[in-house]
Amino acid sequence: LLRHAYKHEDNLTVWKSILKQLTDLNSIIDYAHIDNIKKHFQTYICDLLSNIYNKLEWDPLPNEGLQA
Structure with a gap:
């Protein structure tokens, strides 16, 4: 279910939340x-x-610095 709902998500805040939960689940496993x-x-x-x-x-994209 999560895969279908968030597979095309590109918002960083959403991904931080998803990855936190997946990291916790991975630790339990x-x-x-x-x-x-x-x-x-x-x-x-x-x-x-x-x-x-x-x-x-x-x-690197044009005009993109090393820290990008």
Whole structure:
């Protein structure tokens, strides 16, 4: 459900909140040693982040400083 609702989200504030919750959930999965869920969770995260990842630009834009 989250994947469909937020896959095309590009607001930084929204992503900070999403990533905080996913980080907490990942910690619970790690702590509980739920290995069979870990792989599925990682796949879910990769799919959720794929759209925003593909929007990232690694080459500097014209007039863009080193700190951008």
